[in-house]
Amino acid sequence: MGQGVVIEKDNANGSNVIVNKNPATDEVISKVPCSSTAELDALLETAQTAQPAWALLDVAKRIQLLKDGMAELAKLHKEELPPLMTREMGKPLSEAQEEVDEALEKDEFLQLLQDSLQPKQHNSCLVVRQAVGVVVVLSPWNFPVDEILYLLLPALGSGNTAIVKPSEVTPETGAKVVSALASVLPPGVVQLAQGDGAVGAYLVSHPTVDMVCMTGSSATGKNILGSAAPSMKRFVLELGGKDPMVVLEDADLNKAAKDAATYSLSNTGQVCCSVERIYVAQSVYDPFCDLVTKYTRDNFKVGNGMDEGVNVGPLVSTMQRDIVAKQVDDAVQKGAKVLYKSPIPEEKPGSFYPVTVVADITKGMDIYTQETFGPVVALMPFDGTETEAIRLANDTEYGLSGAVYSQDVPKAQRIAAQIQAGQVGINCYALECMDVACPWVGFKSSGYNYHSGVEGFHNFSLPKSLVFVPPPEEED
């Protein structure tokens, strides 16, 4: 998405620096040096040299070292990370705290990873997992701790070495995650690069890199696929979404309305699997719109994420705020109705946008097709049939997540099964209820390969068959 982060020349030595700003106050937090191409070359050479010995370590030993690294992250930075995240990208402190707490709970995840890497015997053949080589991890700013870990831990656990380039929006948060892990791992196993998309692009097309793991927008993902194709690198790309929520006539409307608002607005709507399109059966559309409006009015307050009582922070940048404003204005011009717009701290310079409930969205509007990534609850009526629910939910280039609300669970499950998306909640928001063993998958433009769960872990290594001469068959 490129958040218009300013990269300027450092007058002292002529190198590039990221101007790291707080989106709630516009204050400069720090200036972070970008890695030069010579530095990137050196990081890659170190990673390549360190990789064979790391891959030769026993899997259990590698996983134990990763657990030690996570313990170090908790010890060094548990208190420090949430306020740093809030300052760098704006999310309310309570959400930042929640993210850090959840991110640090990786024991079960790492145990599953270890189990998934065990050899499998098939008669006289032994299938082992072999590391891919040198991996680049490129991460987004919206969950700046966990989105690194979901890619980095399986990459390292599988025997690869890694260079992590955090988002240019959250460079200091990313640096703390990498430095904690690096402090316990053998030298060169994990290293940090800093910079914007240009630094990412340099790494992606570098011949030393064997695999690119990236979480970010679909536009960047397509770009990366194009530029890395000639060198046939491996990929895990987790990309954008435009997730549907379907509310049928027989749904528990109170629960559905609460979830519609909560998961359209959490992280100021800047979640890959935010609820972005809410299709409501016509027969219950008006009461549902009323419930959503009331719940939103009563429960959300926009402001600086460091302030008490605020649960919706600023947008990550003025650029992102303007994208959201343009989509809402376009919708209104084409006939949508704004049911609610919250107050914002207007006297402050931050990139705030009101929490907005907008109804009667139709297909010709930008908000119907483009990822909004903002604090907007977008509602539209439909005829309430199963066929139309499926058609509308799939009416998008994306396929990340979705949700279906109905008290007729078999019916909801039938609809969910036909939604082209990696995870679909039935009477719940999928992300909230996911088990650690589930893979995280984007269909269509929402991803290329995937991570997590045994299926996802296997994308970070290659299966290799060791084939032995079968024993002679015993005669009867």
Ligand code: NAD
């Ligand atoms: P982005 O695409 O702008 O950037 C992601 C990362 O890629 C950053 O580190 C960036 O510097 C780097 N990058 C940018 N251009 C590059 C290029 N040409 N070559 C190599 N690297 C490049 O995304 P963002 O704005 O940081 O994050 C928001 C997006 O991420 C949203 O679209 C959101 O839906 C998506 N996202 C997806 C998931 C998921 O699990 N599917 C999770 C979180 C966020």
